[in-house]
Amino acid sequence: MDRDAARKREAGFLSREGDAAAVYRFDTGAMADSPVPLEQARSTGESPIISGYDLIATGPIMRGADALAILEEYRANGFARPGDVVSFKQDGAVTCWYVDQLAFSKLPGLLENHLKTAELGMEQNCNQIDGIINNTAPKFNELATEDEALFLVGGTTYLHVQTSDSDRDYTHDDCYATYDYTLYDRETMRQLDGGRMEIVSDIRDDPHQVHLLAVRNILECRTDLGGAPLEPVSIDLLEILQDAAMREMEARVAAIKASKPSLQGSLKQCQQEVADRAQGSGSPGRHGPEKGR
Numbered sequence: 001m002d003r004d005a006a007r008k009r010e011a012g013f014l015s016r017e018g019d020a021a022a023v024y025r026f027d028t029g030a031m032a033d034s035p036v037p038l039e040q041a042r043s044t045g046e047s048p049i050i051s052g053y054d055l056i057a058t059g060p061i062m063r064g065a066d067a068l069a070i071l072e073e074y075r076a077n078g079f080a081r082p083g084d085v086v087s088f089k090q091d092g093a094v095t096c097w098y099v100d101q102l103a104f105s106k107l108p109g110l111l112e113n114h115l116k117t118a119e120l121g122m123e124q125n126c127n128q129i130d131g132i133i134n135n136t137a138p139k140f141n142e143l144a145t146e147d148e149a150l151f152l153v154g155g156t157t158y159l160h161v162q163t164s165d166s167d168r169d170y171t172h173d174d175c176y177a178t179y180d181y182t183l184y185d186r187e188t189m190r191q192l193d194g195g196r197m198e199i200v201s202d203i204r205d206d207p208h209q210v211h212l213l214a215v216r217n218i219l220e221c222r223t224d225l226g227g228a229p230l231e232p233v234s235i236d237l238l239e240i241l242q243d244a245a246m247r248e249m250e251a252r253v254a255a256i257k258a259s260k261p262s263l264q265g266s267l268k269q270c271q272q273e274v275a276d277r278a279q280g281s282g283s284p285g286r287h288g289p290e291k292g293r
Contacts, residue, residue, distance in 0.1 A: 001027040001054045010047060013058040014089065014111075021061045021070065024053035024085040036188055038085075038098075038107075043251060044244040045113035048085045048096070050187045061088070071097055071104050087111055113240045149211040150235050153219065154228030157192065158184040160238055161214050175201050179214045183223065189244035195222060 013022045035052030049055065057079075061070060067088050074080035084099045085107065096110040144150070148162035160182045167178040182194040199217050201210045212230075220226035 001029060001052070003049060006049050006055045007047075009055045009058060010049065013055070013087070014094070016058070016060070016089070019061050019063050019065070019088070019090045020058060021089075022058040022087045023056055023074070023080055024048040024087070025056045025081070026052055026083055027054045038110075040188070040248075040251070042096075042107050042110040043247050044189050045109050045111070045240070046187075046189065046244070047111055048087075053085055061090075063090075065090075067095060067097065068104065071099065075099060085110070113244070144208055144211060144232060144235060146207040148235060148238075149208070149215070150233050150238055151215055152186065152231040152233050153225050155231075156186050157225060158186060158233070158237070158241060159215060159218065160184070160241070161211055161218070163210075163214075173202065175205070175210065177201065177210060177214065179218070181214075181218050181222075184241045184245065188248075189241050190248050191241075191245040193223070197222065 010022070013020055036046070036050045038048065038051040038053075040046075041048060041051045067090070070088070071080065071086060074086060080086050080099050082099055082101045085096055086099060087094060087096045087110075094111045096107040098105040098107055147164055148160065151159045151161075153159050161179045162181075163177050163179045169176040176198060178196060178198045180194070180196055183192040184190065185192055197214065197218050199210070199214045201213050205213070215230065216226075219228065
């Protein structure tokens, strides 16, 4: 499956004027790429594409049409098969459904953030976030602030850098700035790494030049992405990334808690083992028979 081509078709579906539908079908060849589980994609508001689904068809639907009636029609004529995911964009809202043999299951959250993510992450134009992808690339100073910036590194990783007045010291010629940084995976939006780094820049550099210097130093010294192409993206995307990372962290914590036995259960097990040993594990005790001399 060509993910880039699927992403472009998806962007066209999400930016289409009027109501529309899209059918995603699992690509068995995607198994080699270790796709993200569909439930994880749903919980982070991502696209079925990261779960190995290819967007095979899109098209307009009648305004106000009932989603379940369309699903029944799609399944009856073979347009949608069991295992497919069907997405509807109606009145600006996106809903997704999993097609089963006998029923349809709604997938709340799937593609929830992706209309905005597609516009910000693919076209990088935030002059107006209105659901219509704009191909005019904005200037860097329209995307970042004096204190923080967000970059897409090598097309695969987001890097967020942030500093503040309290983290800056000045001399006659130089500015010493300490940056906090966080790396996110573009496909899954999972937080990958983070830390702090101090950089030195010319006091005459504007904040955006200092951001770029910090990013290059971080990539060269702290990652394997040194020299990768850099593309500034809107800082507005950061909220989506942070929310997805928080959800993923909460899911990990819940999984760890579920796998650990409770303290009460462990105590009961320990008490039972002690009782079993006390009831006659075969030990003769102090007054038991002695060996003959």
